[in-house]
Amino acid sequence: MSLLNVRGLTKEFGDLTAVDDVDFDIEDGEFVSILGPSGSGKSTVLRMVAGFEEPTDGAISLDGVDLVGSPPFERDVNMVFQNLALFPHLTVAENIGYGLKQQGVPASERRERTERMLEMVRLEGYGDRTPSELSGGEQQRVALARALVNEPALVLFDEPLSSLDRKLRQHMQTELQRIQAETDTTFLYVTHDQEVALAVSDRLVVLDEGRIQQVGTVEDLYEAPESKFVADFIGDVNAVEGRVTGADGDGVTVDAGTGDVRIPAAAAGDVAVGDPVDVCVRPYLVRVEGDDRADAADGTFSTTGVVRNRSYQGSDSLYGVETEAWGRLTAEVRSASFDIGESVRVAWDAADVHLYRRDESSTSEPEAA
Known part of the structure; x- marks a missing residue:
């Protein structure tokens, strides 16, 4: 009651x-x-x-x-x-x-x-x-x-x-x-x-x-x-800009500057073809790999970058990676170690994203906690 x-x-x-x-x-x-x-x-x-x-x-x-x-x-x-x-x-x-x-x-x-x-x-x-x-x-x-x-x-x-x-x-x-x-x-x-x-x-x-x-x-x-706003305020999130290039009952296709990636309907949200979108992913879902790894397979977002900073958290480390396609991203890594200045590849699965229509008329960002 x-x-x-x-x-x-x-x-x-x-x-x-x-x-x-x-x-x-x-x-x-x-x-x-x-x-x-x-x-x-x-x-x-x-x-x-x-x-x-x-x-x-x-x-x-x-x-x-x-x-x-x-x-x-x-x-x-x-x-x-x-x-x-x-x-x-x-x-x-x-x-x-x-x-x-x-x-x-x-x-x-x-x-x-x-x-x-x-x-x-x-x-x-x-x-x-x-x-x-x-x-x-x-x-x-x-x-x-x-x-x-x-x-x-x-x-x-x-x-x-x-x-x-x-x-x-x-x-x-x-x-x-x-x-x-x-x-x-x-x-x-x-x-x-x-x-x-x-x-x-x-x-x-x-x-x-x-x-x-x-x-x-x-x-x-x-x-x-x-x-x-909620994704960014409740916990930490990476957001990259993209645009919806295709949609059907099973999901949408988004180009975030590295080619089309298929996003399942459960993660796609309420978006339509042509919409500008923010592709959001939690740092713990971002993988950091050596840059000699092959290009990402279908169903993943991936680009290369350089490690700019590392923050040791005890059970894991937070890495700041300056990427070629998306600017600075944060990744939470447990099972590997990378040096400052090292070239790496960052990637995450399309099923792990949250997709939101972006208001291109506004450049304001939510205040961080």
């Missing part, structure tokens, strides 16, 4: 439309992330759900109750802010129990529920400390405990991990998943960081310029992106 329903949500600031006709639902107990570049409208959506901004148009309901027009304190929602907003003059226990005190919960019950939350976030014995005595990760957990202690239907997160280093951020991702599963609370998380979103989410809502680009599971958005 859907807990949160958002329909036609729009927010205008003067002549600027920050959020444009946004629709999505969140099921009870889900962990959903709104992902998009800076300025995409994701934080504005969150603030409208929380009640800190009023929509210009549209509807928001929580468990069947209309939220539009109601103040934040009347909504069964709590929020974890980017700056955490802990009270520096209060102890950890007082910070966690603050909302309960405002609601008039008796002191004995506040202590019991606060202790339970300290155990949940693994901060037993920290109740008498002040926020300044805690590490960044510990402060994150206090903010989360404060948001959960009064058992809201929905907890909102506005990029709370953005200030943490990578190792601590990864640890907090695991903690968020654990706590969400143990409490069975619905989480709506806003971030521009694709790594965080992919790690923690059941589903993603991808925004760009105030509009939804795609909604789906992590696997759906990574394996079957519906646009070049």
